[in-house]
Amino acid sequence: MSIPVKAVMAGPAEAKKPSSKRWKPLVYHLCVGLLGLVMIYPILWLVASSLKPNDEIFSHAYNLIPSRIAWENYRSGWAGFAGNTFTTFFRNSMFISVLSTLGAVASSALVAYGFARIPFAGKGFWFGAMMMTMMLPSDVTMIPQYVMFSKIGWLASFKPVIVPQFFAVPFFVFLIMQFIRTIPNDLDEAAKMDGCSKYAIFFRIIVPLIVPALVTASIFSFYWRWDDFINPLLYLNKPQLYPVSLALKLFLDGDSLNNWGGMFAMSTLSLVPIFIIFFIFQRFIVEGISTSGLK
Amino acid sequence: MTKLRENNHLVGYLFTAPFILGFLIFTLFPMLASLYYSFTDYNLFEAPNWIGTDNYRTMFSGDDQYWKSVSVTFTYVVASVPLRLAFALLVAMLLNKTVGGIGLYRSAYYLPSLIGGSVAVSIMWTQIFGDKGLLNSFLGLIGIHSTTSWIGTPGTAIWTLIALSVWQFGSSMLIFLAGLKGIPAQLYEAASVDGAGAARRFFKITLPMLSPIILFNLIMQTISAFMTFTPAYIISRGDGGPLDSTLLYSLYLYKRAFQFYEMGYASAMAWVMLLTIGLIALILFQTSKYWVHYESRGES
Numbered sequence: 027m028s029i030p031v032k033a034v035m036a037g038p039a040e041a042k043k044p045s046s047k048r049w050k051p052l053v054y055h056l057c058v059g060l061l062g063l064v065m066i067y068p069i070l071w072l073v074a075s076s077l078k079p080n081d082e083i084f085s086h087a088y089n090l091i092p093s094r095i096a097w098e099n100y101r102s103g104w105a106g107f108a109g110n111t112f113t114t115f116f117r118n119s120m121f122i123s124v125l126s127t128l129g130a131v132a133s134s135a136l137v138a139y140g141f142a143r144i145p146f147a148g149k150g151f152w153f154g155a156m157m158m159t160m161m162l163p164s165d166v167t168m169i170p171q172y173v174m175f176s177k178i179g180w181l182a183s184f185k186p187v188i189v190p191q192f193f194a195v196p197f198f199v200f201l202i203m204q205f206i207r208t209i210p211n212d213l214d215e216a217a218k219m220d221g222c223s224k225y226a227i228f229f230r231i232i233v234p235l236i237v238p239a240l241v242t243a244s245i246f247s248f249y250w251r252w253d254d255f256i257n258p259l260l261y262l263n264k265p266q267l268y269p270v271s272l273a274l275k276l277f278l279d280g281d282s283l284n285n286w287g288g289m290f291a292m293s294t295l296s297l298v299p300i301f302i303i304f305f306i307f308q309r310f311i312v313e314g315i316s317t318s319g320l321k
Numbered sequence: 322m323t324k325l326r327e328n329n330h331l332v333g334y335l336f337t338a339p340f341i342l343g344f345l346i347f348t349l350f351p352m353l354a355s356l357y358y359s360f361t362d363y364n365l366f367e368a369p370n371w372i373g374t375d376n377y378r379t380m381f382s383g384d385d386q387y388w389k390s391v392s393v394t395f396t397y398v399v400a401s402v403p404l405r406l407a408f409a410l411l412v413a414m415l416l417n418k419t420v421g422g423i424g425l426y427r428s429a430y431y432l433p434s435l436i437g438g439s440v441a442v443s444i445m446w447t448q449i450f451g452d453k454g455l456l457n458s459f460l461g462l463i464g465i466h467s468t469t470s471w472i473g474t475p476g477t478a479i480w481t482l483i484a485l486s487v488w489q490f491g492s493s494m495l496i497f498l499a500g501l502k503g504i505p506a507q508l509y510e511a512a513s514v515d516g517a518g519a520a521r522r523f524f525k526i527t528l529p530m531l532s533p534i535i536l537f538n539l540i541m542q543t544i545s546a547f548m549t550f551t552p553a554y555i556i557s558r559g560d561g562g563p564l565d566s567t568l569l570y571s572l573y574l575y576k577r578a579f580q581f582y583e584m585g586y587a588s589a590m591a592w593v594m595l596l597t598i599g600l601i602a603l604i605l606f607q608t609s610k611y612w613v614h615y616e617s618r619g620e621s
Contacts, residue, residue, distance in 0.1 A: 051420065054418075054420070055420075055422070057415075058415055058416070058426055059426070061412075062426050062429035062430060063429075065429055065430055065432070065433055065488070066429050066432055066433070068433075068445060068446075068449055068455070068488075069432060069433070069436070071445075071449070071455055072441070072445045075448075084451075084453035084454070084458075086458065087453065087454060087455045087457075087458035087459075088455060088458040088459050088462060133339035133340075133343075134339075136336050136337075136339060137336060137337045137339055137340040139336055140332075140333050140334075140335075140336025140337035141337060144329055144332055144333040144336060145329055145333070146329050146330045146331075146332070146333025146334060146337075147330050147333075149333060149337075152337060152340070152341055152344075155344055156340060156344070159344060159348050161540075161541075161544055161598075161602065162348065162352075162595070163544065163547065163548050163591070163594055163595055163598055164548065165548065165571055165574055165590075165591040165594055165595075166351070166352055166355050166591045166592065166594070166595050167347065167348055167351035167352060167355065168578075168591070169351075169355055169358065169578055169584050169587055169588050169591065170350070170351035170352075170354035170355050170358065170588075171347060171351050172578075172579075173354070173365065173584070174350075174351070174354075176365070190343065190347050192339065192343075193339050193340065193342055193343025193344075193346070193347060194339040194340040194343055196340075199340065224332045224336075225332075228336075249435075249438075250438075252439075253438045253439045253440070255440055255550070255551040255554070256550055256551065256575075259554075260579065270440075271439065271440040272440075274440045274441060274444055275440060275555065277444065278444065278447070278555070278558055279558075286448075289444065290445075290448075292441075293440075293441035293442075293444050293445060294441070296439065296440070296441045297436050297439065297441050297442075300435060300436055300439070301436075304432075304435055308428070311435075312427075312431075312495055315492050315495040315496060
């Protein structure tokens with residue numbers, strides 16, 4: 027039964043091949059392009075809404091073209107809340123993200139070299155501990171950490187948000203280790219022959235060679251710190267200390283509830299650093315995700 | 322020789338010191354403290370008071386909200402993780418080509434997962450699914466007049482969170498793309514010569530070859546789905562509503578700890594979560610030998 031059907035189908039399909047071949051790329055681009063548009067439509071809508079006058083945002087929400095460009099949204103949004111402007115919030119976010127990233131990447135590189143190249147007693151145990159930490163839900167450590175930081179008087183300061191980053195981030199250690207493993211051991215050996223210590227080998231030979239991995243780790247660290255919400259929510263309980271992520275929440279609270287334009291404008295601005303980094307370092311991001319499963 | 326080895330021990334510990342110290346201070350000690358708190362009544366201002374297994378008992382038999390939050394979380398995890406991975410794989414296969422513009426498509430599909438974790442996107446989501454939001458506006462275009470607030474209705478609110486999670490399939494997609502590029506083309510050619518159709522090639526070659534990557538993704542995404550907090554907090558303004566329908570486990574834990582100052586109860590919740598995640602990861606690993614294909618074994 028199935029054989030004749032197949033034979034019948036084979037005939038015309040073969041004959042049609044040239045024309046179906048011409049149509050295929052078009053259908054492909056139409057489908058993939060349309061689905062891609064659906065994917066990024068919300069983002070386009072966010073940006074478009076930030077430029078619409080307040081009364082227009084929800085009247086024809088699907089429309090992406092504002093009747094006039096309402097720059098005043100950016101002014102009213104930037105003005106912030108109760109005297110704290112987005113200048114403060116962006117400065118806080120930058121301070122936290124840049125300092126955390128420096129600490130996270132530098133400490134992770136040191137640890138990665140230790141795990142990848144130096145044989146020492148107990149290495150397997152500590153490496154196992156690190157892999158477990160990677161899968162540990164942060165809810166388990168959140169409360170005691172909060173108690174700890176409150177006991178040493180670190181609440182309402184940037185310290186609880188930044189300092190833990192200086193103690194290596196397992197994901198980055200893993201990423202950098204993968205990279206160090208691709209560097210031939212002969213290089214280390216040759217340097218050792220020349221009388222280099224482990225420190226010299228690390229700083230003079232390894233570090234210059236792992237720059238791509240360090241860039242990838244820096245990008246992700248910056249993203250994660252920039253987007254972080256729960257740690258600032260727990261620890262930065264004064265508006266002067268708010269990063270952008272926490273400040274945006276204020277648009278949803280009571281008094282400011284009606285400044286939709288300002289809310290969309292500041293939401294859009296909060297994504298700008300992420301987009302800029304993405305467009306500059308796209309290659310590193312794609313490779314970082316593909317090789318180590320970073321999110 | 323012995324001197325060199327001693328040196329290595331010291332140098333090894335010096336290089337890995339940041340992690341080891343951090344592990345002891347910020348992971349191991351807090352874990353033990355949290356286990357201790359879970360058997361106490363602790364409000365942060367007075368010393369913890371040992372109450373044995375009361376917290377666990379209340380959780381399992383006297384707290385309806387807890388079970389509501391468990392059921393919301395399971396719905397969220399069970400729906401969002403497989404859907405996200407399925408989308409990621411489907412789109413990765415669509416994009417596993419060398420045609421013009423492929424880089425642009427890849428970026429477009431990846432962008433949502435790049436920004437998806439931000440508060441800005443969660444805020445945007447509340448407006449898309451609000452009563453006058455983007456979704457209702459589009460429905461109006463095709464003649465369906467809806468004034469439903471999708472995030473304000475108990476039956477649909479959790480699904481907007483699931484949609485937000487699925488929308489961010491981009492990073493899994495990139496991992497799958499890398500995996501697909503690693504499958505030797507000869508396998509597909511040989512299968513085609515043998516008369517295998519597209520579906521058969523997918524089930525007999527693509528899926529088995531990708532299965533280690535699928536396992537890795539499944540485990541990591543399940544863990545992060547269990548810990549989802551920010552979008553639930555933002556769309557429900559911190560309370561898990563309407564009618565606790567978005568009260569994800571982490572959000573309920575946060576409320577118990579930092580709104581009601583029940584640190585002991587919240588710590589017990591955290592340990593139940595840890596054990597649940599551990600159990601699920603274990604089950605996934607254990608069953609993986611039946612469906613994950615490792616090349617060293619499968620070549621013959």
